[in-house]
Amino acid sequence: MKILIEREPLMASIQNVMKAISSKPTIPILSGIKLEANQQEVTLTGSNSDITIESIIPSEEDGVVNIHEIVPGSVVIQAKFLPEIIRKLPENQVELSVDDDMNVLIKSGHAEFKLNGQDTEEYPQLPVLQTDNSFHLQIDLLKMLIRQTNFAVSVSETRPILTGVHLKLENEQLELVATDSHRLASRKINMTDTDGLTFNNVVIPGKSLSELNKILDDTQEPIQISVTDNQILFRTKHLYFLSRLLDGNYPETSRLIPNQSKTVVNVNSKDLIESIDRASLLAKDNRNNIVKLVTQGQNILQITSHSPEIGYVEETLETNAIEGEELKISFNAKYMIDALKAIGTDQVSINFTGAMRPFIMQPDEDDEPILQLITPVRTY
Amino acid sequence: MKILIEREPLMASIQNVMKAISSKPTIPILSGIKLEANQQEVTLTGSNSDITIESIIPSEEDGVVNIHEIVPGSVVIQAKFLPEIIRKLPENQVELSVDDDMNVLIKSGHAEFKLNGQDTEEYPQLPVLQTDNSFHLQIDLLKMLIRQTNFAVSVSETRPILTGVHLKLENEQLELVATDSHRLASRKINMTDTDGLTFNNVVIPGKSLSELNKILDDTQEPIQISVTDNQILFRTKHLYFLSRLLDGNYPETSRLIPNQSKTVVNVNSKDLIESIDRASLLAKDNRNNIVKLVTQGQNILQITSHSPEIGYVEETLETNAIEGEELKISFNAKYMIDALKAIGTDQVSINFTGAMRPFIMQPDEDDEPILQLITPVRTY
Incomplete structure (x- = not known):
């Protein structure tokens, strides 16, 4: 594998997937960032037990060239120092290559980093989400919904279900509710284009929503939201954000x-x-x-x-x-x-x-x- | 006591003297700021066992009115919340008054704070420094001297004398030296106007110099420096900064x-x-x-x-x-x-x-x- 890539989009992608990387991962390889290059794009992945983030850097987009050279391949790179290394490189272009022993060589100007890489075979397979149950929102609206409710989730694990935001889609109306039992925040919006989709007991961890809100730029671009029994996927053009859902029944809050x-x-x-x-x-x-x-x-x-x-x-x-x-x-x-x-x-x-x-x-x-x-x- | 004062100069003065106030003072009253008003000015004082800072707000200066009304008097006000209180007041003018029971009333617009004050009789007397042994520097030069040496002081108390910067004035040359025994920083400047003043064993705590550097603006105004056996006073138009000196003999560093x-x-x-x-x-x-x-x-x-x-x-x-x-x-x-x-x-x-x-x-x-x-x- 070898790529010659612009430093800025690489840096932005690394910062996005870093939000999913824990300093104390459940399995050691999850302290790394997975990097996959094919002819069209480079995909970075970071994951912990709650969320998985994939960020895609297209080779070229809207006439802007991000990647000048690609020899396909993949590797897992230790994430700890990577953002600092890339940020401090002397030139705007970065050459990143992997040899047969999974050594990662990062070159820029007169600086050369040789990092220990790992085979992507070791990296856990990500669940493939059935995306039939999907609806769309504008990104800026989703960010506002998160901001208006997510602060009210419980920070205590006494009732774990309250550490999440309750999402409900019924009668073409989407409702978000968060409560820590001392206060409650609720927000509703009318939806069109839901294709009769309904769900009632989707509870997204507050921390996942905080990270998602940090990653998303305040644009009017659409974001696709897909829900299964135990996971939710947020998907934009260049980003997959997958979060587990909280187990259990969210309390009936309307009577409060x-x-x-x-x-x-x-x-x-x-x-x-x-x-x-x-x-x-x-x-x-x-x-x-x-x-x-x-x-x-x-x-x-x-x-x-x-x-x-x-x-x-x-x-x-x-x-x-x-x-x-x-x-x-x-x-x-x-x-x-x-x-x-x-x-x-x-x-x-x-x-x-x-x-x-x-x-x-x-x-x-x-x-x-x-x-x-x-x-x-x-x-x- | 009563003053009607502009919020900004009051805020700046409070922030300056706060740098001398410890969260765990040796005597309780030193958790407060001393405020003294006479017809011409208001003086704020903060102190701990190492440094004492006095900041003077003149009633009027260069045609700018800082204080609109003064009834002389004095009080010690608990420092803990004072900066936040003054910063968040709704109007640009602040009325601060003290009643006979040492209650401090702070009014601005529709906001009214009543704080517990203390009698300044309880506040320790500050040492009066003999200012015969004085010399002058430009403030921006002093700040540079501090920046070029102070980072090299020791942070360990193993050899307390190394936690300070050694100051020497001999043959019309001022020399600053700091070392933690692994590295050494030295800076000399030629002086005129020292009136034959010499000293050799002045060691200023590194922390005092850090605080002084933070308080001083980068101007070409003069600062007067006066030295005694165990204290050093830095004095500008509106600021007194008094620091204790470290006890002991600074090691001979030139042979290193x-x-x-x-x-x-x-x-x-x-x-x-x-x-x-x-x-x-x-x-x-x-x-x-x-x-x-x-x-x-x-x-x-x-x-x-x-x-x-x-x-x-x-x-x-x-x-x-x-x-x-x-x-x-x-x-x-x-x-x-x-x-x-x-x-x-x-x-x-x-x-x-x-x-x-x-x-x-x-x-x-x-x-x-x-x-x-x-x-x-x-x-x-």
Whole structure:
């Protein structure tokens, strides 16, 4: 095997597949990157027990030549130092060749690296995914869906199923839900072109979605999503991203969402985020980061926090409107800021049903079916 | 006490004095920032057992008003959250006032922080330094002197005196030396205006110099340096930086520097840094980060490194000239890169006296009296 390749696309591909490579792999060869060259393209693969990433570098695309010379072949290269080696090479072109003893020779200018390679025979076979059950999204939309829900997954392994995002496709509607049982994030979008495809119990590990979000560029290109019983494949032109699914049944979350409200606050998101952020400066000194919110009349929110050692902070914030009962409520400041940022609209509507009941937040406009729920903290 | 002050200069001052504040202070009140206001200015002080920093905010300077209102007074404020609080305030102006119970009230827009303050009576008295033994440098020059020597101080407490930079002023020449006994950095400059001032055993803790370098802006303004038996004071218009000196006698280092050479290499610094940097990628896999250098003929350097697990790297580098005996030598790559960066000139001259003797590096030009010494590693 021998390729003469541009450094930049090679570097980008390596960085993508590195996201699947664990520093403590379950089998030793998975600490390496698999490299396969055929006449048209070079494919890099990285894998761990949860995800597998394949990145394809086409020889030429849109008139840009990525690979100047290919002698087909394959090898597994130790991943640990590879990104640094490629990044620091002196020239823009890299010659990578493999001899019969699986020694990898990387040449660029006057620099020459000889790395120990391994036979790809040793590399585990990747599952071939039946891609009948597929649907498409725009990449930028998928990234937004991940951003709006994935932060709310549980970081504790007490209930493993909650460390994933629940995906449901029913009646031409795709719904994502994440909850750590203290807060919940939900997002729906209407789909066309699903060909009657439905599924209900797909739970994707939160970590997989984080890595996928990092790899994908914010473009309007399509991404194909294929689902089986225990795996999900995301596929773009040059990328395969395969993740295992979580075992078990995701809890029924719709009944957690209150369908009435006693106090409704309509407020500018940015102002509210900044006020809570300041109040939480002192709240962080306690372990649980609690701030208190009190309605004052028709349009003032008072936000306070207290740390016995440091002091007291008080913010008053003018809202667009406060309707319904007076309210005093306490909650985790970080949950609130996360949720407001996920909603991302200028104005937000908050629906409370009393100091001890979960409250929900939604965009002021009706057209974005996003909902964030937070369980308050008992302080009164 | 009450001040109405611009947020930006207050923020900058707080960040400066924070560099002296330890998270585990020897006496509790030193976890706070001392704030003193008189009619002309506000002075902030932070201190730990090694350094004390005072930062002065003048009421008005060069037509720019920093403080709009001053009622004189003083207070010590818990430093832990102060930078974040001031940074996140909603308005550009900050009102800071202290009541009779030493409660500090910080107001800006609709945000109000009430912090627990302490009486400045509790704050330790700072030593007043006799400033007869003073000399001046330009700030940018002082920063360069620190950068060219301070990296070579020892990080181990085995010989505490080596954790500092040795300062000597004799015959109108200022000399800085740092060594960890494996490498040595030395820099001399000629002084005028020293008024016959001499000293020989001033050893400044490396950490103090790092902090000082961070605080000082790269300007041509003068800085006054005053030395006593156990302290050194750096003083600019708005900053006092007081550091303790290290106890003990600094070793005589001049005899370590070889005064002859058997092989002289003249080479482009940047090329050499990049080659060694690449070679060291594999060397880092060993604990000691060793690369090997071999001269080849009149102008080629071969730089190699080897890691049994990962592989082998070889660089060839064209030099300007190699004179004298052939040479094979091994050294710590990080030491070499540090030294070349400290020299900072385009071309560098390296003088070797055999594979087992320390070698020295100097700028190709004669006018910068900087010298870097590295002890090789035995590998042959």
